[in-house]
Amino acid sequence: MIIVSHRGPFTFVRRPDGSFEARRGAGGVVSALGPLLAGQGHLWVAAAMTDGDRDALREGAAGSDEIDVVLLDIDPALHRLHYDVISNSVLWFLHHDLFDLPRRPRFDQRFREAWEAYVEVNRIFARAVTDRAADGDVVLVQDYQLALVPGIIRVARPDLRVLHFNHTPFCGPDAIRVLPDMAARELCASMGGGPAGFHTERWAARYRASVQEVLGFEPPAFVASFGPDRVALEQVAASPETATALEVLEAQVGDRRLLLRTDRIEPSKNIVRGFLAYDLLLEQHPEWRDRVTFVALLYPSRESLLEYLAYGQEVEQAAARVNERWARDDWLPVIVDSRDDYPRSVAGLRRYDVLLVNPMKDGLNLVAKEGPMVNQSDGVLCLSREAGAFDELGDAALAVHPYDLEQTAATLHAALSMDPAERRTRAATLKERAGARTAHDWLVDQLRACGVDVDSVS
Amino acid sequence: MIIVSHRGPFTFVRRPDGSFEARRGAGGVVSALGPLLAGQGHLWVAAAMTDGDRDALREGAAGSDEIDVVLLDIDPALHRLHYDVISNSVLWFLHHDLFDLPRRPRFDQRFREAWEAYVEVNRIFARAVTDRAADGDVVLVQDYQLALVPGIIRVARPDLRVLHFNHTPFCGPDAIRVLPDMAARELCASMGGGPAGFHTERWAARYRASVQEVLGFEPPAFVASFGPDRVALEQVAASPETATALEVLEAQVGDRRLLLRTDRIEPSKNIVRGFLAYDLLLEQHPEWRDRVTFVALLYPSRESLLEYLAYGQEVEQAAARVNERWARDDWLPVIVDSRDDYPRSVAGLRRYDVLLVNPMKDGLNLVAKEGPMVNQSDGVLCLSREAGAFDELGDAALAVHPYDLEQTAATLHAALSMDPAERRTRAATLKERAGARTAHDWLVDQLRACGVDVDSVS
Numbered sequence A, B: 001m002i003i004v005s006h007r008g009p010f011t012f013v014r015r016p017d018g019s020f021e022a023r024r025g026a027g028g029v030v031s032a033l034g035p036l037l038a039g040q041g042h043l044w045v046a047a048a049m050t051d052g053d054r055d056a057l058r059e060g061a062a063g064s065d066e067i068d069v070v071l072l073d074i075d076p077a078l079h080r081l082h083y084d085v086i087s088n089s090v091l092w093f094l095h096h097d098l099f100d101l102p103r104r105p106r107f108d109q110r111f112r113e114a115w116e117a118y119v120e121v122n123r124i125f126a127r128a129v130t131d132r133a134a135d136g137d138v139v140l141v142q143d144y145q146l147a148l149v150p151g152i153i154r155v156a157r158p159d160l161r162v163l164h165f166n167h168t169p170f171c172g173p174d175a176i177r178v179l180p181d182m183a184a185r186e187l188c189a190s191m192g193g194g195p196a197g198f199h200t201e202r203w204a205a206r207y208r209a210s211v212q213e214v215l216g217f218e219p220p221a222f223v224a225s226f227g228p229d230r231v232a233l234e235q236v237a238a239s240p241e242t243a244t245a246l247e248v249l250e251a252q253v254g255d256r257r258l259l260l261r262t263d264r265i266e267p268s269k270n271i272v273r274g275f276l277a278y279d280l281l282l283e284q285h286p287e288w289r290d291r292v293t294f295v296a297l298l299y300p301s302r303e304s305l306l307e308y309l310a311y312g313q314e315v316e317q318a319a320a321r322v323n324e325r326w327a328r329d330d331w332l333p334v335i336v337d338s339r340d341d342y343p344r345s346v347a348g349l350r351r352y353d354v355l356l357v358n359p360m361k362d363g364l365n366l367v368a369k370e371g372p373m374v375n376q377s378d379g380v381l382c383l384s385r386e387a388g389a390f391d392e393l394g395d396a397a398l399a400v401h402p403y404d405l406e407q408t409a410a411t412l413h414a415a416l417s418m419d420p421a422e423r424r425t426r427a428a429t430l431k432e433r434a435g436a437r438t439a440h441d442w443l444v445d446q447l448r449a450c451g452v453d454v455d456s457v458s
Helices: A028-037 A051-058 A076-095 A109-130 A149-156 A181-192 A201-215 A230-237 A240-253 A271-284 A306-326 A342-351 A367-374 A390-396 A405-417 A420-434 A439-449 B028-037 B051-058 B076-095 B109-130 B149-156 B181-192 B201-215 B230-237 B240-253 B271-284 B306-326 B342-351 B367-374 B390-396 B405-417 B420-434 B439-449
Strands: A002-007 A010-014 A020-024 A043-047 A068-072 A138-142 A161-165 A196-198 A221-223 A257-264 A292-299 A334-337 A354-357 A380-384 A398-400 B002-007 B010-014 B020-024 B043-047 B068-072 B138-142 B161-165 B196-198 B221-223 B257-264 B292-299 B334-337 B354-357 B380-384 B398-400
Touching (some): A051 A068, A068 A109, A109 A149, A109 B405, A138 A149, A149 A161, A149 A181, A161 A439, A181 A201, A196 A201, A196 A439, A240 A257, A240 A292, A240 A342, A257 A342, A257 A367, A271 A306, A292 A306, A342 A367, A354 A367, A367 A380, A367 A390, A367 A420, A405 B109, B028 B439, B076 B109, B109 B149, B149 B181, B161 B439, B196 B201, B240 B257, B240 B292, B257 B405, B292 B342, B306 B334, B354 B367, B354 B405, B380 B420, B390 B420
Parallel strands (some): A002 A043, A292 A334, A380 A398, B002 B043, B043 B068, B138 B161, B257 B292, B257 B354, B292 B334, B354 B380, B380 B398
Antiparallel strands (some): A010 A020
């Protein structure tokens, strides 16, 4: 079996003695698959992402005892066009409805050049597979950065069993028409040439309708969500770092209710509207003033893109406005923390009374499962119905309409006011459902979609 | 038969002697239906839009010998919420994909208040119908400003045969989820309770999918486009005003090719990208410098909305940038004319070599039919495939991808370079198709959708 993903399972960091340490990387796919594949003789193809990765690669040290990793050293200028321009500024925007369409996108020669770079990087990944794959190998290609890899592999090596799994939403048939024709066709032809997987039926349905629109046929698609790595999560939850972070958090919150969110600073996460809804809650329900603290643990993301820097400023301003309006001497209504501190996030998840997850659109949203899995306060989950995880957690969570501030404020009020018995029942259901689908299940579903006899691998 | 539309067939203007003149109003529905209904004893219900309308109404002079008009005097504050806020800033934006979703909309109490105003104005229209309709009358309700009227009428007067005809595109099932739930349900329930008409099958399909998403059933929908009023258009074309405008135009353009557009200043018309594509054309094809003039006849629109003022500035800046970059002493590459001068528009339509109609989305786009109908230069039509009219004119026009500047520039080049024989053939086909569907056909289709025995009215 060969896994192909943009980001690999390890980041290589040079030790003081000159050797390299293989650190488990961030990202949903990695944390889901890494532990499963360790020591099984599978191959993982990914791009070198850091200077450490590239140094280790050049010195022949980009290996690991756990997983056989093939890191690809991609020309930085080419990689930037592939990643920043096409993957993150076009495809991500398209799948999450982030374009201000009267103004963007404007497809011109620069788009064509960047698209050629996207094709070329996808070819480099495909070649790394076709050069190494044994007859009949299963190849699991991950996510929107590598959407053309399956198509290229199928032409070069018809013996391989290739699928694509998309971790984002997929745009609908109106939005796919925004892409230049040749790009839309290339994308749909590559993904549609074999099974394509999604975290929920909603994205699979949009994908089918889009391929139907562009190519005139309905492609095969399957649904397979995954869940957090419970063991790893509980290890962090039990760590001294988390215990310390929890103490700090308790001191900040005191005997108030803790309303929590933890997200990358990313427009689709809908962070600004979250603060606006909280502002509305404090306005409409004076009883919550000084009785709740909104802690937002936010991780800077894609800072090379102007759109993300601008959105980050809007987030800060929205939080500041809430504080200016409602703060009292001894109460700060919103605490924004943008340090990259995972134990602090886990401490927050352990302790929240209400967890707000209100994306405009989200392929799955792992936080919506991680929270209920480790929470110890019978916390209430307020979850956007536009997150893939909503289809699994649904009625045990409180549904959030991400564009409707009044509905969101009313949902927060309902969550904060919920009686202990209902909190307990819902939290128990959420905990069960959050753990119902493991990375193993997800992997097995992918193998089944490739026609593998699963008993031989599970 | 009762027609219900937001804007009526006449605007009342006070004469110097104190009496009122009923002037034929602007707008597609009016120019299509007005001449058909004159003197037939039908009723037309519409809002008083101007001070003249309201004055004529109060003085009992808001009548006409031609059509029996009922003008409604709506409280200005209520009307503003109905029209500016809900109709034009929410529903229009939704149906044309104009929202910058990470930032807008933000549905709060103000939206609720405005929605109540929208409901109330729709009730006022419905009541005007139910108070006057005879048993079994056919009621044809027009457009997105009055989407709740059919539902209200059906409850009050089940004997009436009511339909809704939507002149805009209709949003798809992802976009309808952006609306607050109760608004989406109310809208879909009203339109879905009877036949709903659209200019093209694409909008009908989106509408069916949206109602299916919101209410869980597939509603009846039909397709019926219309065409320009040929007689009225040819009258204007033959007028001395048009002849004068044509002379002015000829003097401006000289022996250069005339590239024309004429639109309201409206983000969905995609005017900025039109200039950017022209800029790209001049960059990539030096042979067109000083050989073509882009005349843009633009009508200010909805100037009470900030978004429209901002877009108007972007339009001006884009035109200015092209002129700064390419102008020569005796050649202005872009001429923007924002005077409200209909004969000048008709002169432009008569004379263009290439007509650019590149909306992001457009219910029908009447200019794409008016142009070929009166053009005398075997002009080439470059038409967005996202305009409803594209489905009728299709392969006789050159298809424009509205987001793809390079494709648009290449299409303009192909249009400007087309040999005379192909121009002639295409222009003849376009002329035929542009006139193929009349307002009468459109009216008959609506009556048929209401179950009327059409022979008795046609």
